[in-house]
Amino acid sequence: MASLQNSNFETLIPAEILVARVTQIHGSISKLESLRPSKQVNSLLTHLVKLCTLPSDIDIEALPQEVQDMRENLIILSGRAEGLLELEFATFLSKIPKPLSNLNLFPYYGNYVELASLEYRILSENGVVQPKKVAFVGSGPMPLTSIVMATHHMKSTHFDNFDIDEAANDVARQLIASDVEFEKRVKFVTNDIMKVREKLGEYDCIFLAALVGMRKEEKLTIVGHIGKYMKAGGFLLVRSAKGARAFLYPALEQHDLPGFELLSIFHPTNELINSVVLVRKPISPN
Known part of the structure; x- marks a missing residue:
């Protein structure tokens, strides 16, 4: 480099x-x-x-x-x-017919497709291929990562999308409701992730959106909370930023993730913005 x-x-x-x-x-x-x-x-x-x-x-x-x-x-x-x-x-x-077939109308849809493809490759390389249950924290009104992952990569995985905003979840549910089969395995939970404890132990992999914890201290607190309650051997994928991209999203470094085993860290040099950090909670305490 x-x-x-x-x-x-x-x-x-x-x-x-x-x-x-x-x-x-x-x-x-x-x-x-x-x-x-x-x-x-x-x-x-x-x-x-x-x-x-x-x-x-x-x-x-x-x-x-x-x-x-x-x-x-x-x-x-x-x-x-x-x-x-x-x-x-x-x-x-x-409000239009077949919304899931028209996601490409969103201006940054291509970026989400590319990022999801990259993240799935990183997960696959580390043994996460078809996890049974995944959580996405900070899914927002347009849960593109979960949709793209569930459609193209993790075709049998159950996704729980967590967001603190009920209005955002309501809109997201309407998008998913257009596909009955898809709706069965893509769900939405309105809650502050800091109030979710035992349920975090259900997931094989947890995604943390880049804008969950906009201030670094807040993000580190959230990562610590997830790490405490997630299952041993479970994977945590954190979106971060490096260099000038950190003017857009909070940046996390390896030293910000104590207690986890670092598996992979990727920093883009193309039009992608988010860095991808994959860690695992050790099966036995360090």
Whole structure:
């Protein structure tokens, strides 16, 4: 990886320019009256995503505190905007015939398909092929990962989708309700995952969405809680971010996951944003 970065050194965006541009976009997003999908919101977020996926060697942890504060706020704002975009599209799709056949109308559908394919490959390489029961924490109104996984990869797996927002779950249920067979194995649970205990022990694999715990401390608390109650030998797949992509999502490093066995860590260099970290809860305590 180092040699690749060195050979492309001229194409790396300097950290100070990246920070200046991201700060400018944050300022514009902060002034918006609404984060609901609009030409202005979509344009700013598209610009932000393109900027954060440019080759860069920025060290997020080394940034000054005021930039860290800005970054934390930007993650919250862009996360809200993402949620509102998903809600609008999910609501629209739930009102048309065969919504599950029209998911490609969602602008980032291709990214979800690619990410799910990558995650399934990582899971398969580590022995998780057709798990009996999977949980997805932070599924939102448009549970694309569960849908793509259940349709194309884990064709016999039961999925429980956890979200704290009942309205989001209601819309998601309407999408799934259009397919009776699919509805039998894709369920939705409205609860704060920090209040779920014994049930976490039912799952062979748990996915943690990138925006569950928008602040790092909160995310680490959630990971610790899941780790405490999930089954020994169970797998936890955490979506994270690396480098400039950490202006969009919270970043977790290997040292942030004590008590787990690290199996795989993947950082994208293409248009994908999320890093994928796969860990396993040891069968016997360390």
